[in-house]
Amino acid sequence: MTDDVDLSPGDRVALLLPGSTAYVELVLALLAAGIFPIPLDPRLTAHERERILGGLEPHLVVETEEQATALAARIPSVPADPGDLLPRGRPMHVTSGTTGTPKGVDSGLLGEAQAAALVAEERELWGFCADDVNLVISPIYHSAPLRFAMGTLLAGGRVVGLDGPGGFDPATITATIQRERPTTMFCVPTHLQRLFGHWDAVGVPDLTCFRLVAHAGAPCPDAVKRRLIELFPDGSTWEFYGSTEGQFTACRSEEWLERPGTVGRARPGRTLALDDDGTIWCTVPEHARFTYYGAPEKTAEAWRDTPDGPAFSVGDLGRLDADGYLHLDGRRTDLIISGGVNVYPLEVENTLREHPGVEDVAVFGVPDEQWGQRVCAAVVGSAAEAELTAYVRERLAPPKRPKTWRFLDELPRTLTGKVRRDRL
Structure with a gap:
């Protein structure tokens, strides 16, 4: 694989780069050209890279800023404003691989209508707009922080927190909040715990700039959840349940207060159903479907036909109450x-x-x-x-x-x- 390889729609480019605003812009530009970026941790060892990339067959591996700049210059018809781009699919994120070989989640090339629906769905749910300032505090190669950053740029907003030394530092994040006045942030509960611990020592910054703080990725301790609700503006805090493969639910914290422990109801355009053993299945719109790249048997295991349309499962277990609110019981593999x-x-x-x-x-x-x-x-x-x-x-x-x-x-x-x- 050489830096000057010709790329065509459907090709794959592995990105092993530190996070930056230019990184997000490159991901959007590649997707608009129908080329699938594979975002990966740049700190992976040679053994880990070989293990992950062996089954994904990237046409190009980008590891330096110079390579990224050269690649961006070669992508045809890239407008100066990221908001003018229409991604023709989702990045090919890989599953964590904690229980086996990581799998590439492939959205496939989308037609214009489906691509527009993909952008519109995220914008309608999270309210991305030109006034948004998205604070990134998670590794950008993961699906959720990248999705929030991409949605912000596509709506004409801006992204902060990426163009620095990297890593999670509560003092740096607090200073960024005070300086940039972000409106949105995605985080995991561990981030919240560390931020709250820092703020207990130095004082809580002015958080009135936030209109959306979304968390996911792990169970949130009750005390942390209640502190989140207490500190941030009313109506601004959310939890969602999803996976590398797709998104299931979204839940305002006010709903959680009425039903502690819930991760919410099905997102718009989706339905949830449970097997007798609690296995969760979710139908999704056509633009949100996927296959596992090069693994048809794994894809077949993940999907089944239902009266509401094709539904997928990642093996999580849960319970639905009478009003359709989902409570998680964990993973079948756990x-x-x-x-x-x-x-x-x-x-x-x-x-x-x-x-x-x-x-x-x-x-x-x-x-x-x-x-x-x-x-x-x-x-x-x-x-x-x-x-x-x-x-x-x-x-x-x-x-x-x-x-x-x-x-x-x-x-x-x-x-x-x-x-x-x-x-x-």
């Missing part, structure tokens, strides 16, 4: 079967998060000769094993109570906040 009883780690984690001495927790199963699997809990915080054992004895049935406790300084997480259970 399910623990102990003594023949299904144990959902998320239920145990949510119980433990209510203990004042627990700052963070992850529950997982390990093989056990007597029970099949034994419930284990990794805890960050000041609580001692004896008090947690007594605490869960009062609140959880015997099969759900952790039999083994680990106490850590921090949980292993991806940069989007997901716990790396494979490392636990």
Whole structure:
């Protein structure tokens, strides 16, 4: 693969670059030309790159700013204003790969009408407009922060927080809020916890500039959620549930207050349905469908026909209440079967998060000769094993109570906040 390779609609370009506004503009320009960027962490090792890219067959790999500048200059018909672009698909993000080989999520080339519908759907839901200033605090190669940044530029707004040293630093983010007065921000609960801790020490900045603060990626502790609602303007805070493959729900915090723990109802244009075991299926509009690149068998497993149209699942489990609000129970791959009883780690984690001495927790199963699997809990915080054992004895049935406790300084997480259970 050489830098001067000819690119055509449908081709793929791997981007292993630090985040910047120019990065987002390049992604938009590639998509407008029908070329699919594959955003990846520039810190990947050679082994990781080979593992991920081997199955995606990129026509070009871009690793330096000089290569990116040269590529941007070669893309035909790129207007000066990103708002004049029409992306013909979504970036080919890859699944996290924590439970197997990462898979490329391929939206396919969209016709003009479907491409316009893709842009309009995000704009209508999140209200992107020319006055928006999107503060990016998450790695831009991940799907959610890139989606919010792209939506902002396409609406004529601007993006801040990218053109600096990079990395999550609460002091830098606080200064950016004070200087740039952003209107929107996507974050994960870990970001909120660190920001709130910093603000407890230095004072809370003026947050009245925000009209939208959306969080996702991991369960949000109750205390963090309530602090978020308290600090930011009324009606500005949201949670959504989605995956690399697609988006399921959106939920205003005011709805969450009425139904604590919910991740909301189906987004417009989508419907939710559950199997008997709780597996969540979601129908989506034509412009939001996908395949796994080069993996037809995995694609077939992810989709099925329903009366409402094709529906996909990523193996998550949940419950729907009478009004259609979804509550998550975790992932099927995380399910623990102990003594023949299904144990959902998320239920145990949510119980433990209510203990004042627990700052963070992850529950997982390990093989056990007597029970099949034994419930284990990794805890960050000041609580001692004896008090947690007594605490869960009062609140959880015997099969759900952790039999083994680990106490850590921090949980292993991806940069989007997901716990790396494979490392636990």
